Structure formats: structure tokens, C-alpha cells
Amino acid sequence: MAHDALSSHSSADPFTPPADSTLWRENFLLGAATASYQIEGAVNEDGRLPSIWDTFCATPGKVLAGDSGEVACDHYHRWEADVDMLAGLGLEGYRLSIAWPRVMHLDGTPNRKGLDFYKRLLTRLKEKGITTFVTLYHWDLPQHLEDRGGWLNRETAYRFADYADLMSRELAGNVDAWATLNEPWCSAYLGYGNGHHAPGLVNARFATQAMHHLLLAHGLAVPVLSANDPASQKGIVANIGRGTPNSDSADDRRAAHLFEVQHNAWILDPLLKGTYPQALFELWPGTEPLILDGDMQTISAPLDFLGINYYFRTNVASDGAHGFKDVPLQGVERTQMGWEVYPDGLCDLLISFRREYANLPPVYITENGMASDDKVIDGRVDDTQRISFLKRHLAAVDEAIKAGVDIRGYFLWSLMDNFEWAFGYERRFGIVHVDYATQKRTIKRSAELVSRFLKERKERNLRI
Template identity: 90%
Template sequence: MANDASAVFDTLSPAVSRGSLADSFTPPADSTLWRKNFLLGAATASYQIEGAVNEDGRLPSIWDTFSAIPGKVLAGDTGAVACDHYHRWEADVEMLASLGLEGYRLSIAWPRVMDAAGVPNRKGLDFYKRLLNRLKEKGITTFVTLYHWDLPQHLEDRGGWLNRDTAYRFADYADLMSRELAGTVDAWATLNEPWCSAYLGYGNGHHAPGLANDRFATQAMHHLLLAHGLAVPVLRANDPASQKGIVANIGRGTPNSDSAADQRAAHLFEVQHNAWILDPLLKGSYPQDLFELWPGTEPLVLDGDMQTISAPLDFLGINYYFRTNVASDGAHGFRDVPLEGVERTQMGWEVYPDGLRDLLTGFKKTYHNLPPIYITENGMASDDQVTDGHVEDTQRISFLKRHLAAVDQAIKAGVDIRGYFLWSLMDNFEWAFGYERRFGVVHVDYSTQKRTIKRSAELVAKFLKERKARA
């Protein structure tokens, strides 16, 4: 149908057929993606690619601790080596530039740049200075995330995000980084996906630090958002020329039936995944429906907190991967009801590009102060293999094309979307799933650290070259 993002480009069956899809990435002639000011880049995160966890004064993070616990990460994998980016960053920047990617989103490892007393670690800071300066030399727009989940372990030992003081320590960290790196960063994101940090880290224990309590999750979220709010004015003061924002992961929830109970369940799903973060940022309050879902879990909020959290943003980063079909659990919540016969990725996630468009257009209606948006992560995992020096990641090519079509549709519906970052530049440590799940547009052989550019990256590079020629 005409409003289906899957129909804008070739549609794949769940089995993912091969053929002409592998030969083209070019959007339709009327696509807004041809705009020269629409930024197209790739993203990574420090713990997932850097390695060198014990070098040059880096302190342990909660992910070093968590991944060392038997059974927490698939195959016992850790980020100790990862993609060895700490030593191979120069070649990785050359690879990024060779693909013609216009933007690079990276994160800073908090444990690498300051010690437990807050004293700067010059070797760690110099690493990021060299990296960012090289990116600027290449003309690549830099998006820097301050917190992509690798909390220093010494702060977790004092309560982590359950301790209000961690928010103030984050502001100190933001102050140091924005003073040291001012002029090399085009856009600062305070946090990546606070939903994952709060819920997966403190609510169900799937991520570090591995705690499981709904009350912990809501309090951790409050302190994460407070940390964001405290950091924004510091970033503005120290690096006024840069943009300041935050990155939220969003989830599309659809009802399993037309029943009122299932409709309510889908609403509560999106309250928990989206409004829990966006309402405090853009409305200055938590959604009360959240506490219908989790009765008695209201966080401790002090006077002035919500005003701090809801300070204006220059941009909002949006990460989107899949939708969840839900039904009422018969009580106050929802339960997943997986659909049959749909296309899925290696993660088991349903491929549903229309969910991205629908959420973006819905946010425009809900939040009248919605800031400009960058899609800061979108991509998929597949079991990619190198054959005769090539990687034919056909499903990813189709996935990216259809999701970019959904972005185009949202822009045409009036949503101010200014860029899109592929997740990820290269295969990496996929948190609790270790190294089995490959999200990169560049393949990494972890035994040799050899990088092999996948077909998806070749086609993105081809499109960018063509767009530049047309400009």
C-alpha cells in the first residue's frame, strides 16, 4: 500500500530473497534523502569497540565487572579487546572517510578520562583529542555521547544511578570533557538510551550492573535524567558553538486485537518505552500511566528537578530497531505476543520500518516543543560471513533502504529530521550477546582484527558519492 515504507523500496519475504537488492541503494528521485544537508553517518560506542580496558590509566567500568560474571554474557565474551579501536583508530578513521560517511557518532569512556577523585587522565583525554581532531581534518561531523553505559565501577560501588550523587559526578565529567574537547565536537549527547541503563540495568538485570527491581529502575531513570539536565548548561557554557541533546531508544507497541484491553496494553507499552523518557524531557513531568503499570514505584523527586531535566534541547537523538506486538496480561500491564510469518533479524527482532515513521509523526503531534531529530541508531544484526573477500549482507541492504524510506515519509509529514546514523560502523561487542550478533556495515574478524567492507557499506558509499556529484 502507498503509505507502507516497505513498499517504497523492494519488499523481502521473511526468507529474504537475493537478487537486484544487492545492486542498488539509490532512493527514489523525490526522496528528501537527496538533500545535501541531510547528514548520513555511522555510530559506535566506546566499550563496544575500544578494548584496551587496562591501558593508560583506564579504570574498570560496570561492564568490565558484569561481563566477567559467568553466565551474564553469551560465550563469556567481554569488551577487553573488542575491535581494538584504541590502537587501530587511525585506520578506522581512514575507513570511515573512504566510505564517504559524513558524520560519526562515538562515545567517550568515562573510566578512561578521569580517576576516582575526578583528576583528569591525560593519556585518555589525548586519545579522544587525536581521534576528534583527525575526524575534523577529514571533514566528518562529530557527534559525541558522554555516557553509553560504561559507568565507572567506583561510582557503582557507591550506589551507581541509584545514588543521586552520581548525577552531580556526571556534571563534573561533562564539565571536564567540554572544556578539553571544545571546538572538536559538533554535537554533544549527554546520555545514550537511558531506558536501557535504567530498566535493563536496574529493572530486569539483563545489563550491567545486573539489578532487578522496578523501584530501582524508576529511581535510576530519575537520576539519569537529572544528570542530563545538570550537564546541559555546563556544555552550553564550555562549548557554545556545539549542539546539545540526548539520545532515546523508542519502541513501537501494537495491540494483538481490537479489544479495549489489548489497546490499553499497547498504550502502556509505549508509555514505558517512550513517554517515560520523553515526557520528563519535553513536558517536565512523568507520565502517571507509568505508575499504573508499576504501582508504588514513584521516584524521589526534589524541588526543581523537573525544571532541570526539561531544559530546552538543540536536538533529540532517536534510536529505533523493531516493534513489539502486545496483549493485556490480564492485570495492569502487557505481554509480548510474537507474530508468525514476519521478517526477523539475527536478534529475533521483527523488521517493521513503519513503526519508525508512525512514532516520529506521533511525537510531532504529542510534543509541540519537539526539537530537531537525528536518527542516531538504526540497523540490524545478521550472521554475516566473508566469502572470497566479500560480505553480501542482502537483508541489511533492504532493511536500511526501507527504514530510510520511513524517515523520508516522516519528513514529508512535517517532522524535522536532519540526519541518520547507521548502527553500526563495524561489528562489535553486542553487550549481553557478546560477539555473535553482527550489526556492522563493516565485518570484523575478531581473531585477526581484519576489517572487510560489506556490500551494504559499498552501496551507501555509492549513494553518497552520487549525491555529492548532484549537489
């Protein structure tokens, strides 16, 4: 089923799902997400150590306009007002990440000032009745660990387990769900494979070894989190990509398959099957990582949930060798990032994962959203394309649920405009506009409509 048109609600309310949507159910969590380096700022305060993104941003030519997360949304100082804003919108869940460089000193001992920030933040969220999803690693590796090899060094996985131990002991009771890693594909491939993200290395062999150590870190952390905070859920967040063939030729179909192996199976197979997909090493011959006895059993520890981040699809053709190449389609809707709007890809992938993985855990859509060039006009931001985008992707989620996929919730990316990594501050993903010069927050029309739906759903479920 295509999701290219808005459903039959009036133009005054172009967001509310149809009456038969599963999204009306009371136990479907609807929230918003952020990440520490993208919003906090205060990179030199209260003992925070440098991260690989501080270093990357300081390297000329790496980030658009020379931007950095030095100030970002100044959330470190404005967190109370931001939590009030989140609660005021009626959002039921908040997915945030902890800055590893903020909570541990060089010698691995706790940084109490950094820990206290997250304790205050999480305590306030719980007081507001907001479900908390906490990601331990959203890409801001302490620079001193990168100096010793970063994710190419197996030792980093053990330091991550120490970090997970500290955080789960300190924050137990205030976290509903722990995610070990956010998008290890980006950390491994963009960070070590093609150099587009920190630390900026370019080597396919580095990418596969970094991925192995990232997943090992996840596997080592899961039992630690379970021991220290048994009431919480434990999971991981993977970004997924839909690849479609440019033609019906066998070569192009193979190219689309390899695209999805590289984007999806590279992460999901070790987690859910305990093996790496062999097709990955057909795509990148000679890049098999060093795997020690017991590693795959550690990596494939059972998960309470799987977080899924989805944004777009990629149309691909055979590159005439062992791989694929992008073939951008013409005349399709795209976002400010240049990404194609393709809600069916989310539904297709979710249903395919249910078929492929017999042990697929409950799923949360932990990121979904789009960038647009939003401007405040007469005190308002009318982000029409985002409203349409969210409605269609929520319809895709509803369709996947009706097809039997156990999806428990959906987090909008993002709560507010923020530092968009290598794209700096030009691309705006938020449902709340941020004026970076004044730090003024302006609720966008998309946020108003999401808020209205949540209020209507609450009232409807109270009547039942």
C-alpha cells in the same frame, strides 16, 4: 504506506533512494555510529578504570560465551585506520562515545592519557571533514561510582556534571554535537529493573529512581556543555519502541498504550513536558521516584536536538492485570536478534511525537540497523537483508520528513561489528565485518552501496 518492498531500482543497486526522496538534500547528514566499550578494547591501559561492564562481563552467565570488551575491535590501537576507513566510505558524520572510566582518575582529576586519545581521534575526524556527534555516557559507568550506589545514588548525577564539564572544556571546538546520555531506558530498566544489563539489579523501584537520576544528570550537564562549548549542539539519545495491540479489544489497545508509555513517554515526557507520565505508575504501582524541588525544571531544559534510536516493534496483549505481555507474530521478517523488521513503526512514532510534543526539537536518527550472521566469502560480505532493511527504514524517515517532522540526519548502527553487550560477539550489526581473531576489517556490500549513494548525492548537488 508500507515499506516492505524495495523500490524500482535495478537489482544491481538495491539501495539508492528514489529521485523524489528528501534524503538527496545536501544538508541531510548520513553517518555511522559506535560506542566506546563495544569497540575500543584496551580496558587495562593508560590508567583506564574498571567499568560496570567489565564487572558484569566477569560475572559467569551474564554475557553469551563469556565474552567481554577486553579487546573488542581494538579500536584504541587501530583508530587511525578506522577513521581512514570511515572517511574512505564517504560517511559524513560519526557518532562515538567517550569512556568515562578512561578520562578521569578515582579522585575525579583528569587522566591525560585517556583524554589525549579522544583529542587525537576528534582532531583527525575534523581534518577529514566528518561531523562529530559525541555521546558522554553509553553505559560504561566507572565501577567505583556503582560501588557507591551507581544511578540509584543522586550523587552520581553531580559526578556526571563534573565529567561533562571536563570533557567540554578539553574537547571544545572539535565536537559538533554533544549527547549527554545514550538510551537511558536501557540503563535504567535493563540495568536496574530486569537485570539483563550491568549492573544487573532487578527491582522496578530501582529502575524509576535510576531513570530520575540519569535524567537529572542530563539536565545538570546541559548548561555546563553550553557554557564550555557554546558553538556545539546539545541533546540526548532515546531508544523508542513501537507497541501494537494483538487485537482490537480495549484491553489490548490499553496494553499497547502502556507499552509505549514505558518505552517512550517515560523518557520523553520529563524531557519535553517536565513531568512523568502517570500511567507509568499504574503499570508499576508504588515506584514513584524521589524528586526534589527544581528537578523537573532541570531535566526539561531546552534541547538543540533529540537523538532517536529505533530497531523493531513489539506486538502486545493485556496481561489480564495492569500491564502487557509480548505476543510474537508469526511469519514476519526478523533479524539475527529475533527482532521484527517493521519500518512503519519508525515513521508512525516520529509523526506521533510531533503531535504529542509541541516543543519537539530537531531529530537525528542516531541508531538504526540490524544484526545478521555475516560471513566473509571469497573476500566479500553480501549482507542482502541489511541492504533491504536500511533502504526501507530510510524510506520511513523520508515519509516522516514529508509529514512535517524535522529530521536532520541518520546514523547507521553500526560502523563495524562489535561487542553486542549481553550477546557478546555472536550478533553482527556492522556495515564493516570484523574478524575478531585477526582484527581484519572487510567492507560489506551495504557499506559499498551507502558509499556509492553518498558519492552520487555529492555529484548531483554539485551540479545543481
